[in-house]
Amino acid sequence: MTQDAPSQSRKPSLRDPFDAGHAVALGTDWPLQLDCGTALGPFTMAYRTYGRLDAEHSNAILVCHALTGDQHPVDPPHSNRPGWWQLMIGPGKPLDTDRYFVICANVLGGCAGTTGPKEINPATGRPWGLDFPVITIADMVRAQTLLLDHLEIDRLFCVIGGSMGAMQALQFAVSYPERTFACVPIAGAARHSAQNIAFHEVGRQAIMADPEWCGGNYLEEGTVPRRGLAVARMAAHITYLSEPALHRKFGRRLQDRQAVTYGFDADFQVESYLRHQGSTFVDRFDANSYLYITRAMDYFDLVSEYDGVLARAFAQTPVRYCVVSFTSDWLFPTSQSREIVHALNAAAADVSFVEIETDKGHDAFLLDEPEFFAVLRGFLQGCSDHWRLTQSATGS
């Protein structure tokens, strides 16, 4: 593993923090050793920072994005829509950019600039497609440590993320406890459940059933598996919302009509909404990336990695954890966060656990949830106080 290998050029990216982002070549001296056995490098990591890194390089928060997220949680370029964590990150917000230096990188295998199946394979000069190696959550995290090396950040103040971001945050804290002061896994799990693997498999089969997918070579064939990817997104999108939220938002209301049409048009608002979710997703996401990233989530299993005893993953961890779940999240239900908390308790780790009452389902981690925000503010303030004590105690 090359996570401790220095990358070729150490340039802290402290230019205008609200620009459109950076891209850095990593793994140039030593390639990244992936779990599948392949060595990858050099590879590009696209990332974004918000706020200013302090002189001690001690105020960095790594934000890990979810399946279809990107490195632009705030002010995405070429978009008039807010970023996916626009509510969370910024001056005076829970991840306060007046205090913290927030880093967010597109994951390995992604399609927003970091090397993934849609990028060019230098060995062939053609898009990777299915020749791209299958990556894991641990691989994503290894790549992130190379980025931190590049930014000269030895230790994160905090690593945080929701959904797949929670998997990365957990993996980061478990693999690199010495580089992690605090960890906030939100709406996550220590292993991907059978039901969630099943939903991912449906999405993958929908993509691969589309003839325009061309066995993964659609970029070379000049096609796009639009319909398959849209179906995958539609199925997934249902799982991000709760039944009560769907009922509240749409119920059985009709779309621009007074009566049903006795046909297969989108009579109901919820159908129209889903179709819109599917068709707009295709414009911003790569179908092969969807295959790779869902597979990385399926493979995530911290429990089996530690011989079936999750507490061993946290043995003697110095990391302060705050585990967050949402009552109406049925994709990553509270029971799965509780499994993490029980293991942390069994390891006598420093952990707080909050289940937020909401009817908004899994997507609650992206939405305006005042109690959730208050919890994060409180936890980060508490960590900040401790961190200062630690720093002064060690004289650093």
Next chain:
Amino acid sequence: MTQDAPSQSRKPSLRDPFDAGHAVALGTDWPLQLDCGTALGPFTMAYRTYGRLDAEHSNAILVCHALTGDQHPVDPPHSNRPGWWQLMIGPGKPLDTDRYFVICANVLGGCAGTTGPKEINPATGRPWGLDFPVITIADMVRAQTLLLDHLEIDRLFCVIGGSMGAMQALQFAVSYPERTFACVPIAGAARHSAQNIAFHEVGRQAIMADPEWCGGNYLEEGTVPRRGLAVARMAAHITYLSEPALHRKFGRRLQDRQAVTYGFDADFQVESYLRHQGSTFVDRFDANSYLYITRAMDYFDLVSEYDGVLARAFAQTPVRYCVVSFTSDWLFPTSQSREIVHALNAAAADVSFVEIETDKGHDAFLLDEPEFFAVLRGFLQGCSDHWRLTQSATGS
């Protein structure tokens, strides 16, 4: 509506009750008026009976099947698998064929013999395809009353069904209270929820995205939208099981391998299982029927039919209801059965309500659930006692 019109030939089908089933032409004198405004007739109804109709024609139970069911709940022909309610129907079983005459018909729009989109449109001599009129649950029930006329059954002892079968049972009892002594809606709802419409829409989009669907004309084109229909089935199948059941049955166990393959094969048992569910479904079900029947469920809304007050549907009903739900059913959760029960109570109707404790999800209504079976036995016995009292009181 023609439900009271006598059909051309009244031939009670009391031949060997365990044969492969019957088909009868209905709507020959008067076509069936559908909710969409179209008149359909004559049409074929494929059905099956078990047990013997008594001399008074007073022991008939109409069993209504679910979305992908058929008229063969017991001993399906040309199959070495048991019927979908093999556990429920037979001598000594809850629907005891030593006592009751059990009728089950393939629904209108189905693909097991009853007229539906895969049958020949007599007007054109070609398969109906998308020219088949969009049908509703009420249409299915109207067609069933014509079958009962044909069998010379004025009044059912009981109408019973799970899932879409529960919708039909409810609709039957509400539309024809004078023809219904008892009604057992199992794992059902008075209206299809936004979440369930959403899942159906995903399935329909998966089918229609398959180029082999050919705009609905695949039978004429000699193709089959196998991959689209398989994806639809896979997505739906997840909703029939509970998360705990998936965890218990499959967990994260691998399929015929010791380690993950870092690829997109079915590494996990749950993936292999889902793929099998998808591919075998295609051999037994018609893709257009899937569109039509899911649409009928989406359109089902007894609440709006009664101006938003469900209790009005049950005003002065003489029908005895037994409403059944299952704790781990998240597709038709207990709250949706409770809505029916509350409305029945508000109409001062005769209703019992049982929520069965099980981890098997929506599919529990098809499985060996001893408490569920005991409830049905008890309810039917009680109804039987009352029915005899009623019959002797009225001197009939």
